[in-house]
Amino acid sequence: MISILVVSHSRPLAEAAAALASEMVPAEDGLRIGVAAGIDTPDGPAYGTDAAAVAQAITTYDSPEGVLVLMDIGSSVLSAQLALEFLEEEEIADRVLLCSAPLVEGLLAAAVAAAGGATLERAAAQARAGLFAKQYQVADVSTSDADPAPAGATRNRPPASDDDPWTTCEVEVTSPVGLHLRPVGRIVALVLEHEAEVRVSNLDTGQGPLPADSLADMLSLAADCGHRLRFEARGPRADDVLDAIAALAGTGFGDS
Amino acid sequence: MMSAVPDPVAGTPATLGVPDLTTWLRRYAAEIVAHEQELTDLDAAIGDGDHGANMTRGMTAVVAVLDQTPFETLDALAKKVGMTLVSSVGGASGPLYGTFWLRFAKPLSGLARTDAATLGLALRAGVEGIQQRGKAEGGDKTMLDAFLPALAAYDAAVDAGAEPTAALRDAATAGRAGCAATVTMVARKGRASYLGERSAGHQDPGATSAALLLECAVS
Numbered sequence: 412m413i414s415i416l417v418v419s420h421s422r423p424l425a426e427a428a429a430a431l432a433s434e435m436v437p438a439e440d441g442l443r444i445g446v447a448a449g450i451d452t453p454d455g456p457a458y459g460t461d462a463a464a465v466a467q468a469i470t471t472y473d474s475p476e477g478v479l480v481l482m483d484i485g486s487s488v489l490s491a492q493l494a495l496e497f498l499e500e501e502e503i504a505d506r507v508l509l510c511s512a513p514l515v516e517g518l519l520a521a522a523v524a525a526a527g528g529a530t531l532e533r534a535a536a537q538a539r540a541g542l543f544a545k546q547y548q549v550a551d552v553s554t555s556d557a558d559p560a561p562a563g564a565t566r567n568r569p570p571a572s573d574d575d576p577w578t579t580c581e582v583e584v585t586s587p588v589g590l591h592l593r594p595v596g597r598i599v600a601l602v603l604e605h606e607a608e609v610r611v612s613n614l615d616t617g618q619g620p621l622p623a624d625s626l627a628d629m630l631s632l633a634a635d636c637g638h639r640l641r642f643e644a645r646g647p648r649a650d651d652v653l654d655a656i657a658a659l660a661g662t663g664f665g666d667s
Numbered sequence: 668m669m670s671a672v673p674d675p676v677a678g679t680p681a682t683l684g685v686p687d688l689t690t691w692l693r694r695y696a697a698e699i700v701a702h703e704q705e706l707t708d709l710d711a712a713i714g715d716g717d718h719g720a721n722m723t724r725g726m727t728a729v730v731a732v733l734d735q736t737p738f739e740t741l742d743a744l745a746k747k748v749g750m751t752l753v754s755s756v757g758g759a760s761g762p763l764y765g766t767f768w769l770r771f772a773k774p775l776s777g778l779a780r781t782d783a784a785t786l787g788l789a790l791r792a793g794v795e796g797i798q799q800r801g802k803a804e805g806g807d808k809t810m811l812d813a814f815l816p817a818l819a820a821y822d823a824a825v826d827a828g829a830e831p832t833a834a835l836r837d838a839a840t841a842g843r844a845g846c847a848a849t850v851t852m853v854a855r856k857g858r859a860s861y862l863g864e865r866s867a868g869h870q871d872p873g874a875t876s877a878a879l880l881l882e883c884a885v886s
Contacts, residue, residue, distance in 0.1 A: 420757075450757045452724055459721070459757020462765065463750060485858065489762035489800055493753065 413525045413534055414443040414472040417518060418465055418482040418491050420458045422449030432518045435596040436526035444522065445472040460486045465494035469507055477506035477531035479521055481538065483514045508535050516541030520626040523596045527603025527624070540627035575645040580653045581614070582660035583639050590634035594664030599626050601659060605652035607644040614639040681830040684780040685738055692733060692748060695883040696726035702879060709872040713859040717758055718872040725756035725764070740779055745772035745789075759857060760873060763797050763810065770796030783831045787822055790838075794818050801856060808852035808859060808866060810873035817842035817881050832885060839881040846870065846878035 415432070419425040425448035436442050447468035450459040465480075472478050482488050491509050498504040508531045510517060517538035524537040584590050602609045602624040611629065612619030615638040621628035623642060634640060644653050659665060699706070699722045707719030728751050738744035749768030753761055771793035775781055781789065794814045803809045805816075820841035824834035847870070854866035857873070 450755070452755070452757075457757055458717075459761065461755075461757075462753045462762050464754065486757070486759040486762060489759055490753070492800065493762045493766060 412440070412442060412474065412528065413476040413531050414445065414474045414478050415518065415521055415525060415534075416445045416447060416465075416468055416472050416478055416480045417514070418460060418480060418487045419446075419448040419514065420460060420483060420485070420487060422446065422456060424448065424483070428515050428518050431515070432522035435519055435522050435593060436600070440526040442522060442526045443472055443474070444518075460490035462490040462493035462497065465490050466497040469494060469498060470503065473503050473506075475506075477508060478503075479525065479531055479534050479538070480507060480509045481512060481514055481518050481521065482509065506531065508532070510535045510538050512538035513542050516545060519592065519596075523599050523626050524603070527600050529603070537626060540625060543627050543631065545630075575649075577643040577645050578649045578653055579641060579643050580657050581639055581641050582657060584634045584636055584664075585660075586663045586666045587636050588666075589636050589638070590629070590632065590640075590664065592630070594666055595626060595629040597659060597665045598656065599624055599629060601655050602652060605648045605655070607646035607649045607652045609642060609644045609649075609652055609656075611643070612641045614641055682780040682782055683741075683786055683831045685741055685744055688741055688744055689733055689738070691884050692726075692729055694886070695880055696730045698879050698883055699723055699726045699876065702875075706872050706876060709870055709875055712869040713854060713862055713866045714872060715758075715858055718760060718876065721756045721758040721760055722876055725752045725761065728752075728755035740777055741775040741781060741789075742772040742777065745769070745775065759801075760810075760876070763801055763873075766796040766800045767793040781831075783825045783829060783834050786831050787825050787834070790818055790821060803856040806852060807856045808849050808854040808871045808874070809856050810871070810877035812849045812852070812871065813842040813846040813874040813877035813881065816845040817877075835881070835884040839878075839885055842878045842881035846874040849874045 417425040417429050425446040429444040429446055432444055445468050447465040448460070449456050450461050469478055469480070480491050482491050495504055495507060495509070510521070512521070520541040521534045521538040524534040529537065586594065609623040610620035611623040611632065613632045613634050616633065618632050620643060621632065623629060632640070642653055642656050703719035703723045705719070706722060707716055710716050710718035729748050732747055732751050736747065738747070745768045749765045749772065752768065753765035755761070756764065771789045774785055774788040774792055778785070794811070797814065798811060801809060803811050805811055817838040821834045821838040824837040829837070849871035850869065851867055853864055854860045854862065859866045859871070
């Protein structure tokens with residue numbers, strides 16, 4: 412499993428973001444999220460970033476599948492790039508990926524993808540698509556400005572044959588707060604566990620079908636309480652994954 | 668001291684050695700402290716107002732290193748300065764000035780003293796490092812607007828046969844002029860770029876600390 416490193420000017424910000432992301436995935440999945448944020452000064456902790464500390468943290472959180480680095484702005488990016496330069500002669504540098512995703516949105520999406528076994532590139536694509544979901548929900552960006560293909564190009568699941576038939580199930584969103592972040596995280600995790608290709612449509616808004624293994628796409632469904640969702644799956648374990656989704660829906664997607 | 672008088676170690680005035688670079692850095696630290704408020708005010712006008720405090724913290728840490736550790740070669744000294752800035756400055760000037768000194772070190776590998784031409788290679792490597800790290804160009808209202816004209820002036824002086832002291836003096840003059848020219852520029856990089864047109868009318872704090880660095884090599 413890949414690990415994730417959060418680089419920020421603010422240590423409390425990074426630690427809180429990492430804690431929030433950890434809430435999105437089961438602890439037993441063993442996802443490791445590290446923090447390299449703030450600097451230590453003679454007067455105590457201060458805002459800022461330290462490229463040497465980032466390099467050290469990359470080494471600490473190294474995994475065979477790689478380390479995804481999410482950053483806030485300015486010197487966080489410069490320090491992360493310099494940290495990679497420090498490591499450039501070591502093998503580890505080949506499996507570190509700096510991701511341009513917005514820190515919080517990207518981290519949540521990356522955590523779910525990583526815990527589901529996503530590759531470095533796929534987790535990064537999911538993280539970048541984190542912004543797309545919010546753009547869709549807030550609707551303050553014209554569609555042409557928003558990322559048109561959030562994550563579809565980079566999935567690492569073996570593709571189902573186009574000739575495979577789709578199996579369908581329909582469920583209702585029963586939680587009063589709609590299909591929010593954590594239930595969506597649970598659905599995406601379920602889908603990633605199975606080898607089936609799954610897509611989902613919101614029958615009440617007409618949105619979709621969208622890939623159900625993408626946190627960003629799932630959030631962009633904007634499914635409110637009472638909305639009916641159609642999940643369609645194909646591939647060897649299509650029935651299994653739809654059964655699992657139906658069972659999850661029966662618990663209010665884990666909220667009840 | 669830049670070697671205006673013959674240096675007994677080098678046997679020639681036309682070089683810059685570890686003691687010269689040490690003096691340069693100590694002078695710069697003192698000037699940064701003396702200009703901390705000015706740098707902070709410049710940064711408060713178009714950035715986040717921490718450049719003075721960040722640079723003071725960084726150069727204070729550098730002086731502590733100079734007090735503790737003797738250095739035998741220019742590259743060992745420059746490398747240590749770079750790593751110290753990287754870990755102590757905090758803001759974007761940490762990785763930028765850190766990169767400057769780390770790249771500056773490379774052409775000076777193993778040297779206790781350098782001639783004007785090799786020093787020019789070190790300066791160029793440092794400035795190109797900043798350029799690469801910050802992805803900025805001349806005219807973007809950044810420290811490069813002091814460094815790039817300074818580099819050109821340095822190279823022109825060396826081509827005309829100048830020794831390090833004279834070439835650095837030309838570089839410092841060009842760097843100060845380049846810094847002054849940032850007043851009318853509109854920022855295209857860094858926090859100041861968020862202000863757009865409103866960034867014009869203010870001298871860039873990064874260019875100011877860069878001009879100071881060049882001046883401290885000679886004055």
